Amino acid sequence: MPERSASTPQNGASITTVALQAGVSVATVSRVLNGHAGVKPATRDKVMAAVNASGYRINEMARNLRTSESRLLLAMVPDVGNPFYAELVRGIGSVARQHGYDVLLCDTGADPGRERTYFDLLRRKRADGAICLDPDTVQHALAEESLDLPWVACCEFDPAVPVPYVGIDNHAAARDAVRHLLATGHRRIALINSDEGYLYARQRQLGYVDALRELDIAINPSWVLNVNSLDYAAGADAARALMAQADAPSAIFAVSDTLAIGVIAGLRSVGKRVPHDIAVVGFDDISLATQIDPPLTTIAQPMRALGETAARLLLQRLAQPGHTVPGVLLPHQLLIRGSA
Amino acid sequence: MPERSASTPQNGASITTVALQAGVSVATVSRVLNGHAGVKPATRDKVMAAVNASGYRINEMARNLRTSESRLLLAMVPDVGNPFYAELVRGIGSVARQHGYDVLLCDTGADPGRERTYFDLLRRKRADGAICLDPDTVQHALAEESLDLPWVACCEFDPAVPVPYVGIDNHAAARDAVRHLLATGHRRIALINSDEGYLYARQRQLGYVDALRELDIAINPSWVLNVNSLDYAAGADAARALMAQADAPSAIFAVSDTLAIGVIAGLRSVGKRVPHDIAVVGFDDISLATQIDPPLTTIAQPMRALGETAARLLLQRLAQPGHTVPGVLLPHQLLIRGSA
DNA sequence: CCTAAAAATGTAAACGATTACATTATTGGT
DNA sequence: ACCAATAATGTAATCGTTTACATTTTTAGG
Incomplete structure (x- = not known):
C-alpha cells in the first residue's frame, strides 16, 4: 500500500512563495530560474533549495503572457491517419522540441473551412507559428489577410506565394x-x-x-x-x-x-x-x-526531413521576423521494387 | 498582383483599444465577448462594431493566465506513426475540439524517460490534463507524485491504480x-x-x-x-x-x-x-x-471510441475535480477474414 | 414626479511571471 | 580607511484578460 509521501511538495507555489522562502526578491528567483548571469552562487543555492522544497514549477501561462510567446507551433495536417503525414509530424515535433517548443496538432480532415478556423489560433496568440500541409490555406493565402501571419508551407506550396516552403519537385x-x-x-x-x-x-x-x-x-x-x-x-x-x-x-x-x-x-x-x-x-x-x-x-520523399525542415524554417522566420526565408526543395528518389 | 488590403485591420489591438473605440469599459467588452447576459443590445452592437473595425482577436495567453486554464489537453502516445495510435489521436482531438480544447501531441517514442518530462507539462500549467497511452507512466504512477495530477489512462491501464481509464478486456x-x-x-x-x-x-x-x-x-x-x-x-x-x-x-x-x-x-x-x-x-x-x-x-478495438472516451473522461475529471471517474471497458470483436 | 428595485455599466484588483531601473553590497586601488 | 567602479539584489510596472464589487442608469409602481 503506497502511502502518500508525507512531504508532498504541493502546488499553489508561485514565484513569490519561493522568493519568500529563500529570503530574496522575485526578480532574483526569476534570474536563477532563467539562468541569468550575475547571481551569487550562494544566492542561487538558496533559491534552488527553496524551489526544491516547495516543489515549485514555473507557470508557463504567466511566462507566456509576459514574454508574449506561446512556444507552441501549430501543425495543420489533412489527416494524421496517413502514414506520410504522421511521419512529417514526427519530424516537426522532433525539431520543435529541440528548440523548446511544443506542437499543437490540428487534423483538418482536408476540410477547407476548418483551416481558416485554425489560422485564427495564431491571431489569438495560441500558437506562435504554423506549419501548413493543406491546400486550401495556400490557395487562399493571397486573398486572405493571412499573408503576414507567421507560417510556412510544407509539401503543398505555391512558389508564387511569398511564403516560406519546403517540398519536393x-x-x-x-x-x-x-x-x-x-x-x-x-x-x-x-x-x-x-x-x-x-x-x-x-x-x-x-x-x-x-x-x-x-x-x-x-x-x-x-x-x-x-x-x-x-x-x-x-x-x-x-x-x-x-x-x-x-x-x-x-x-x-x-x-x-x-x-x-x-x-x-x-x-x-x-x-x-x-x-x-x-x-x-x-x-x-x-x-x-x-x-x-x-x-x-x-x-x-524524405518525409522526416521535410517535417524537420519545415519546423526549422518556421523557427527561423519567428526568430527574424523581417528577413525573408527561402523556399527549399528536397530531393526525391525512385525506388524500384516488385510492383513495377 | 494582389495588393495588400487598404483597410488592413492590424493587430496590436487589445481589449482596451476596443473599449476606447466603443466608448465603454473593458469589463463590458469582456462581457460581450464572453456572451454574458445583461448587456444592452445597443451596447453589444457598439462593441461588436469596434471589434470588427479594429480586427481585434482575444489574446488567449492573457485569458488563460487569468482563468488559469490552458484549454490544452496533452496526448502522450508511444508512436504517432502507428495507425492504431493515430486513430486514437483523432478520436481524442475530435472530442477535445468539440469542447473548446486543443490537443498537444507528444510522441514519447516509448521512451520511459521522456514521459516523465511530458508529465511536467501539467505541473507547469502548459496543459490542463493528459491522456496517457504509454506504459511507463502507469507503471510508476504509484511511485510518483503524479497521482493527483489530472490524467487518464487509455488502452494501457492498471485497474488497481486509482486513475480513470478506458480500454478493452x-x-x-x-x-x-x-x-x-x-x-x-x-x-x-x-x-x-x-x-x-x-x-x-x-x-x-x-x-x-x-x-x-x-x-x-x-x-x-x-x-x-x-x-x-x-x-x-x-x-x-x-x-x-x-x-x-x-x-x-x-x-x-x-x-x-x-x-x-x-x-x-x-x-x-x-x-x-x-x-x-x-x-x-x-x-x-x-x-x-x-x-x-x-x-x-x-x-x-473500437479505436475511435477509445480516444473519444478517454477525452471525455478527462474532461469530466477536469470539470469535477473531486469526483472519482470510473474505469470504462469497451467491447472488442473477433473479425474473421482471410489470414486465419 | 418620486423611489425602490432591477438592470447596465464601470473601477480596479487580481492571475504569475519578466525586466527596466533604482538601490545596496562588494571589491580593489590608493 | 575611503572612494569609485562593479556586482548583486530589490522595487515596481507591465503583459491582456476576467470578475467581484461599486456605481450609475433604467424601469415600474405608487
Whole structure:
C-alpha cells in the first residue's frame, strides 16, 4: 500500500512563495530560474533549495503572457491517419522540441473551412507559428489577410506565394515515376491523382503528361482519375473503376503509397495480379511499402526531413521576423521494387 | 498582383483599444465577448462594431493566465506513426475540439524517460490534463507524485491504480483470438507480443495461456516472443525467427496489426504462404487490415471510441475535480477474414 | 414626479511571471 | 580607511484578460 509521501511538495507555489522562502526578491528567483548571469552562487543555492522544497514549477501561462510567446507551433495536417503525414509530424515535433517548443496538432480532415478556423489560433496568440500541409490555406493565402501571419508551407506550396516552403519537385518526381513505367515497356498508363485542389496534384499530373508527351503518347482522359481521399479504400475503388473500362490500362501510377496499396488490393479483388497483369507505382515510400506483396515501387520523399525542415524554417522566420526565408526543395528518389 | 488590403485591420489591438473605440469599459467588452447576459443590445452592437473595425482577436495567453486554464489537453502516445495510435489521436482531438480544447501531441517514442518530462507539462500549467497511452507512466504512477495530477489512462491501464481509464478486456480479447485458432484446428500456436513492460502485453499473454490451457495444451516458451517495437519490421523479424526454429508453429497470434502485417511479409520472405502454410491473427483492426493479402483476421478495438472516451473522461475529471471517474471497458470483436 | 428595485455599466484588483531601473553590497586601488 | 567602479539584489510596472464589487442608469409602481 503506497502511502502518500508525507512531504508532498504541493502546488499553489508561485514565484513569490519561493522568493519568500529563500529570503530574496522575485526578480532574483526569476534570474536563477532563467539562468541569468550575475547571481551569487550562494544566492542561487538558496533559491534552488527553496524551489526544491516547495516543489515549485514555473507557470508557463504567466511566462507566456509576459514574454508574449506561446512556444507552441501549430501543425495543420489533412489527416494524421496517413502514414506520410504522421511521419512529417514526427519530424516537426522532433525539431520543435529541440528548440523548446511544443506542437499543437490540428487534423483538418482536408476540410477547407476548418483551416481558416485554425489560422485564427495564431491571431489569438495560441500558437506562435504554423506549419501548413493543406491546400486550401495556400490557395487562399493571397486573398486572405493571412499573408503576414507567421507560417510556412510544407509539401503543398505555391512558389508564387511569398511564403516560406519546403517540398519536393513534384513535377519531376511524377515524371520520373511515369518514365520508369515507360522504360519497362508500358504504354497504357493510368494516373490516380488526389483532388485537383492540391497544387501538388496538378504538378504531378503535369509530370505525368510530360513524360507521356516525350514519347508522343496521347493522353487518355478516362485513365486519369481524381479521388478526394488518400485512404486505401479510395485507391481500391479507383483501381476497380479503371479495370471496369473496356479499354483498361496496363500500369497505374498512384500519387500516394496509401492509394497504391489500395490499388493493389482493388486489383486483387477483380482477379488481377501485380505486377504480372498490371504494374503499380506509388509515391512517398512509407514504411509499409516494403511489407506488402509485392513490395511497392515508389517515389521516395524524405518525409522526416521535410517535417524537420519545415519546423526549422518556421523557427527561423519567428526568430527574424523581417528577413525573408527561402523556399527549399528536397530531393526525391525512385525506388524500384516488385510492383513495377 | 494582389495588393495588400487598404483597410488592413492590424493587430496590436487589445481589449482596451476596443473599449476606447466603443466608448465603454473593458469589463463590458469582456462581457460581450464572453456572451454574458445583461448587456444592452445597443451596447453589444457598439462593441461588436469596434471589434470588427479594429480586427481585434482575444489574446488567449492573457485569458488563460487569468482563468488559469490552458484549454490544452496533452496526448502522450508511444508512436504517432502507428495507425492504431493515430486513430486514437483523432478520436481524442475530435472530442477535445468539440469542447473548446486543443490537443498537444507528444510522441514519447516509448521512451520511459521522456514521459516523465511530458508529465511536467501539467505541473507547469502548459496543459490542463493528459491522456496517457504509454506504459511507463502507469507503471510508476504509484511511485510518483503524479497521482493527483489530472490524467487518464487509455488502452494501457492498471485497474488497481486509482486513475480513470478506458480500454478493452485484453485478457478476453487475446483468449478469443487464440480460441479461434484452436477452433480451426491449430495446436502449434505462437505468440508475438510487445514488450512485457506493457500491462496489456501481460494481459494478452495470460489470455493466450488460458486459451491453450482450456485444451490442456502445453506452452512452448520458444513460441512466445516479445518484441520491443510494434512496427512492421519487428513483426517480420519475429516471424523469421519463429520459422527458423526446428519445431516451427503452424499459427501466429501477433498483438498488433502492424506486427501481423510484418509477420505476413516475413513469412513470405521465407517462402511461407498465409493462410495455407501458416495462419496469422492480428489485433486492432486498423484500416489497412482489409487491404493486404490475405485480409487480416484480427481482434477489432473500437479505436475511435477509445480516444473519444478517454477525452471525455478527462474532461469530466477536469470539470469535477473531486469526483472519482470510473474505469470504462469497451467491447472488442473477433473479425474473421482471410489470414486465419 | 418620486423611489425602490432591477438592470447596465464601470473601477480596479487580481492571475504569475519578466525586466527596466533604482538601490545596496562588494571589491580593489590608493 | 575611503572612494569609485562593479556586482548583486530589490522595487515596481507591465503583459491582456476576467470578475467581484461599486456605481450609475433604467424601469415600474405608487
